[in-house]
Amino acid sequence: MAKSSADDEELRRACEAAIEGTKQSIVMSIRVAKSRGVWGKSGKLGRQMAKPRVLALSVKSKGQRKKAFLRVMKYSSGGVLEPAKMYKLKHLSKVEVITNDPSGCTFTLGFDNLRSQSVAPPQWTMRNTDDRNRLLVCILNICKDVLGRLPKVVGIDIVEMALWAKDNTPVVTTQRSTEDGGPVAEAVTESDLKVTVEKELVSQAEEEDMEALLGTYVMGIGEAEAFSERLKRELQALEAANVHAILESEPLVDEVLNGLEAATNIVDDMDEWLGIFNVKLRHMREDIESIETRNNKLEMQSVNNKALIEELDKVIERLRVPSEYAASLTGGSFDEADMLQNIEACEWLAKALRGLEVPNLDPIYANMRAVKEKRAELEKLKATFVRRASDFLRNYFASLVDFMVSDKSYFSQRGQLKRPDHADLRYKCRTYARLLQHLKGLDKNCLGPLRKAYCSSLNLLLRREAREFANELRASTKVSRNPTVWLEGSTGSSQNANTDTSAVSDAYAKMLTIFIPLLVDESSFFAHFMCFEVPALAPPGGAGNDKKGQSNNDDGNDDDDLGIMDIDETDKKTGKNSPDLTALNESLQDLLDGIQEDFYAVVDWAYKIDPLRCISMHGITERYLSGQKADAAGFVRLLLGDLESRVSMQFSRFVDEACHQIERNERNVRQMGVLPYIPRFAALATRMEQYIQGQSRDLVDQAYTKFVSIMFVTLEKIAQQDPKYADILLLENYAAFQNSLYDLANVVPTLAKFYHQASEAYEQACTRHISMIIYYQFERLFQFAKKIEDLMYTITPEEIPFQLGLSKMELRKMLKSSLSGVDKSIAAMYKKLQKNLASEELLPSLWDKCKKEFLDKYESFVQLVAKVYPSENVPGVTEMRGLLASM
Structure with a gap:
C-alpha cells in the first residue's frame, strides 16, 4: 500500500510556508485532483481538465476560541505552492460522495455562503478511498471539536466509515516518564482522540443496535466484505420468514380484503356525493360571485356618490357669494371707515374670479351651466364695483384739489413765499392706494381714465402753486436793472455794470430748489400710487442734491415715494421700451405740462434785469440736470433741458446784441486811439468769469469766441x-487788448488764445509802421542799398560801381545828402513816431523797436558798401549806435 500524501512532511512544510504570517497552523495537507467533470452512464469518469491541487486544513486560535479553515493550494509556474482559495469550515453544510464514480474517490464540499449557488461546486478526486476517508474523518472531527456541530454527510456507507476508522486508526506514541526514568510507549487510537460519527445520520436507537451487532459479530470477522455477505444472508432469511408468516395468515388477509372492498364501495358512493356537492357548490360559488359583483358596484356607486356630493358642496361653496361682500361691491360706501371692508370684498372677488378660471378649476366644470352663470354674475359684480370706484375716485381727486385751490392761504401771497406742502394730499390719497391696486387686478383698463383724472386735477394745483410762487418771487426780489448796452460807447453802462444782481440768480435757484424736488416726488408718488409697473425705481430725494439744490420735500422719508428712471436710461438697460414706462411718461406729461411757463417767466425776468445772470442760471440748471440723470422722472429731465436751452437762447440773444453794438462802431466817423469796446470787453469778461463759478464754461467760451472775432474783424x-493811420490804430488797440486781458488770459485758455493772436497782430503792425517811418527819413540811402542787392543776383560786386547811377561819385552824393545832419533826421523820425500816437505809454517801446530796426538796416548797408566799394569811407555801425544812444 502506497504512502499517503497526508503523511508527507515536505508537503506540510510547503503549505505552512504558503500561509506564513496568518497565525494559522496546518492540521492536515493532502494532494487532490480538482475537476468539474461528470460521471456518465457508462460509469467512467469523464475528467475535464483535472488540475492538481492540495487541500490543507488549518486552525487559528484566538484566546479560548478556535477557527477552522479549508485552504486550496495550487502550484505556481515555478512549482511553488501558493494559496488559491480559503473556505471557513463554519460555513460547511454538506459533504457528498459522488455516487456515479465507481471508485468512490470523488466528493464535493458544499458551503452555505457561496455567492452563486447555481454554479456546480468543484469535485475533489483522491487517489484512493483511504485518502478520501482520512480527509473526511479529519474534517468531521474538526467540525465537532471546533464548531460543535457536524455537516450533512451524503453518499457514504456509515458502517464502512466506522470500520475504516477503527481499522486505520494511527497509533500516536506519547512519552511518559517512569520511576526508572525510561520512556514508555502508550498506544492511543485516533478514535480515542477525535473519531466520531455524525449523529444526524444515525439515530440513538440505531447506534445502540449497531453497537450490539458489532459486539456480537465483529470480533469473529476478519474483513468487511465477509461481514457484509453474512448480513445479506441473514436479511434474506428474515424476508423468507416474513413471507411464510404472511401465507399462514390467509384468513386474516381475506377478511382484510373484504373490508377493503366494502371500504371501496363506500368511497365510490362518497365520490358520487362529492360530485353532486361539487356541482352545487360551483353553482353556489357563481351566485356568490354575482352577488359580490353587484355588491361591489353598489359600494363603488355609494363611494362615488359621496365623493360627488363632497365635490358639489365645494363647487357650491365656491359659487356662493357672501351677502356682506355683495352689499359692499354693489352699494357700499367708499368712506375711509368702510375701506377695509371694501378691500376685503375686492380680495374675495379677485380670488373668486381666479377660482373659476381653468387652471384653478377642473376643466370638466368649466362648461357647466352653473359655473358659466356664476362667472357672468361675478363679472357683473366686478364691472359694477369698478365703475362705482372709478366715479368716486375721479370726484375725490377733483374735490381734494378744489378744496386746496379755493384756500388762498395755501399759496404764496404778497410779502410771503410759501413752500408747497402736499403731505396732507398724499396722506388722503394713500387711503385709496390699495383700492387702486385691486382695481388694476380686476380691470386694468379702468386705470387709464383714473390716471387722466388725477393728472388733470393735480396739474391745476401744481400750475397755480408755481405761478403764485414765481410771481411773488419776482415781486420780492429788489435789484436795480442793468442796461443791456454793454459794448457801445455810452458812459452810463460802465457805471451800472458794477451793480450787484446776485439776487436774480438766487431767486432762480430758489425756484428750482423748491419745485424740482417737488416735481420729482410727485412723479414718483404718481407712479407708485397709480400702479405703474416700471422696470427700474430709484429712492426719492435724488434730485438736485447739490449745494443749492437739496431736496426739502416733506415727504422725503415716505416709502411710497419712488423715483422713476428716465426712459433713455431704462432703454440702455432693458434693451426695449416698457409699455408701462411709456404710459407713465405720457401721464407725467399730462400731470406737469404747463408748469414750465412759470420757470420760463423767471428766466426771462432775470435776463431783463441782468443778461449776464444767464451764466449763473445756466450753471445752476446744469447742476440740477446732472443730478437728474439717474433717478428723476422723465418729464423733470425734459423740463430742465428746456430751461437750459431757454437760458442758452437768452444768453445768445445778449451776445448777438452786444456783437451788433460792436459792429456799429464801424459806421462812425474816423476813429482815433483805443476803441471803446476794447476796455469794455475786459470789464465784461471779468464779470462773466465771476458768474461762471465753475459751471457753464463752454457757454462763456463760445461767447468769448464770438465777441473777440467780431471785435478783431471790426477793428x-x-x-x-x-x-x-491804419497801423497806428491797430497797434494801439491790440496793445490795449493785451493790457486789459493780461490777468484773465493767464487763467482762461480761450482768452489766452486770443491774447496771443492780438500779440502777433500788434508785432506785425509795429513792424509795418516803423519801416514806414525809417524809409520816410532815409529813403535815398536804403533805395541805393536795394539797387545794389538786386544787381548782386546777376553780376559780381566789382562790376557794380560801373553801373549807371551806382558809381562811387553817386555813392558819395547819396551819403552826403542822407547822413549829413543825421542827428536831425533821427530826431525827425522820433517826432514823426510821436506825432500820431495817442497812447503815450507805447512810445518808449516803439522808439526802441525803431532804433533797433534802423541799426539792423544800416548794418546791412555798411556790409554791402564794404563789398562793392571797399575804398570808400562810410560812418561805422558803432558810430551810428552811439549816436542813437545819445538821442
Whole structure:
C-alpha cells in the first residue's frame, strides 16, 4: 500500500510556508485532483481538465476560541505552492460522495455562503478511498471539536466509515516518564482522540443496535466484505420468514380484503356525493360571485356618490357669494371707515374670479351651466364695483384739489413765499392706494381714465402753486436793472455794470430748489400710487442734491415715494421700451405740462434785469440736470433741458446784441486811439468769469469766441477806412487788448488764445509802421542799398560801381545828402513816431523797436558798401549806435 500524501512532511512544510504570517497552523495537507467533470452512464469518469491541487486544513486560535479553515493550494509556474482559495469550515453544510464514480474517490464540499449557488461546486478526486476517508474523518472531527456541530454527510456507507476508522486508526506514541526514568510507549487510537460519527445520520436507537451487532459479530470477522455477505444472508432469511408468516395468515388477509372492498364501495358512493356537492357548490360559488359583483358596484356607486356630493358642496361653496361682500361691491360706501371692508370684498372677488378660471378649476366644470352663470354674475359684480370706484375716485381727486385751490392761504401771497406742502394730499390719497391696486387686478383698463383724472386735477394745483410762487418771487426780489448796452460807447453802462444782481440768480435757484424736488416726488408718488409697473425705481430725494439744490420735500422719508428712471436710461438697460414706462411718461406729461411757463417767466425776468445772470442760471440748471440723470422722472429731465436751452437762447440773444453794438462802431466817423469796446470787453469778461463759478464754461467760451472775432474783424475794417493811420490804430488797440486781458488770459485758455493772436497782430503792425517811418527819413540811402542787392543776383560786386547811377561819385552824393545832419533826421523820425500816437505809454517801446530796426538796416548797408566799394569811407555801425544812444 502506497504512502499517503497526508503523511508527507515536505508537503506540510510547503503549505505552512504558503500561509506564513496568518497565525494559522496546518492540521492536515493532502494532494487532490480538482475537476468539474461528470460521471456518465457508462460509469467512467469523464475528467475535464483535472488540475492538481492540495487541500490543507488549518486552525487559528484566538484566546479560548478556535477557527477552522479549508485552504486550496495550487502550484505556481515555478512549482511553488501558493494559496488559491480559503473556505471557513463554519460555513460547511454538506459533504457528498459522488455516487456515479465507481471508485468512490470523488466528493464535493458544499458551503452555505457561496455567492452563486447555481454554479456546480468543484469535485475533489483522491487517489484512493483511504485518502478520501482520512480527509473526511479529519474534517468531521474538526467540525465537532471546533464548531460543535457536524455537516450533512451524503453518499457514504456509515458502517464502512466506522470500520475504516477503527481499522486505520494511527497509533500516536506519547512519552511518559517512569520511576526508572525510561520512556514508555502508550498506544492511543485516533478514535480515542477525535473519531466520531455524525449523529444526524444515525439515530440513538440505531447506534445502540449497531453497537450490539458489532459486539456480537465483529470480533469473529476478519474483513468487511465477509461481514457484509453474512448480513445479506441473514436479511434474506428474515424476508423468507416474513413471507411464510404472511401465507399462514390467509384468513386474516381475506377478511382484510373484504373490508377493503366494502371500504371501496363506500368511497365510490362518497365520490358520487362529492360530485353532486361539487356541482352545487360551483353553482353556489357563481351566485356568490354575482352577488359580490353587484355588491361591489353598489359600494363603488355609494363611494362615488359621496365623493360627488363632497365635490358639489365645494363647487357650491365656491359659487356662493357672501351677502356682506355683495352689499359692499354693489352699494357700499367708499368712506375711509368702510375701506377695509371694501378691500376685503375686492380680495374675495379677485380670488373668486381666479377660482373659476381653468387652471384653478377642473376643466370638466368649466362648461357647466352653473359655473358659466356664476362667472357672468361675478363679472357683473366686478364691472359694477369698478365703475362705482372709478366715479368716486375721479370726484375725490377733483374735490381734494378744489378744496386746496379755493384756500388762498395755501399759496404764496404778497410779502410771503410759501413752500408747497402736499403731505396732507398724499396722506388722503394713500387711503385709496390699495383700492387702486385691486382695481388694476380686476380691470386694468379702468386705470387709464383714473390716471387722466388725477393728472388733470393735480396739474391745476401744481400750475397755480408755481405761478403764485414765481410771481411773488419776482415781486420780492429788489435789484436795480442793468442796461443791456454793454459794448457801445455810452458812459452810463460802465457805471451800472458794477451793480450787484446776485439776487436774480438766487431767486432762480430758489425756484428750482423748491419745485424740482417737488416735481420729482410727485412723479414718483404718481407712479407708485397709480400702479405703474416700471422696470427700474430709484429712492426719492435724488434730485438736485447739490449745494443749492437739496431736496426739502416733506415727504422725503415716505416709502411710497419712488423715483422713476428716465426712459433713455431704462432703454440702455432693458434693451426695449416698457409699455408701462411709456404710459407713465405720457401721464407725467399730462400731470406737469404747463408748469414750465412759470420757470420760463423767471428766466426771462432775470435776463431783463441782468443778461449776464444767464451764466449763473445756466450753471445752476446744469447742476440740477446732472443730478437728474439717474433717478428723476422723465418729464423733470425734459423740463430742465428746456430751461437750459431757454437760458442758452437768452444768453445768445445778449451776445448777438452786444456783437451788433460792436459792429456799429464801424459806421462812425474816423476813429482815433483805443476803441471803446476794447476796455469794455475786459470789464465784461471779468464779470462773466465771476458768474461762471465753475459751471457753464463752454457757454462763456463760445461767447468769448464770438465777441473777440467780431471785435478783431471790426477793428480791421475801421483801420482800412484810413490806410495812412491804419497801423497806428491797430497797434494801439491790440496793445490795449493785451493790457486789459493780461490777468484773465493767464487763467482762461480761450482768452489766452486770443491774447496771443492780438500779440502777433500788434508785432506785425509795429513792424509795418516803423519801416514806414525809417524809409520816410532815409529813403535815398536804403533805395541805393536795394539797387545794389538786386544787381548782386546777376553780376559780381566789382562790376557794380560801373553801373549807371551806382558809381562811387553817386555813392558819395547819396551819403552826403542822407547822413549829413543825421542827428536831425533821427530826431525827425522820433517826432514823426510821436506825432500820431495817442497812447503815450507805447512810445518808449516803439522808439526802441525803431532804433533797433534802423541799426539792423544800416548794418546791412555798411556790409554791402564794404563789398562793392571797399575804398570808400562810410560812418561805422558803432558810430551810428552811439549816436542813437545819445538821442
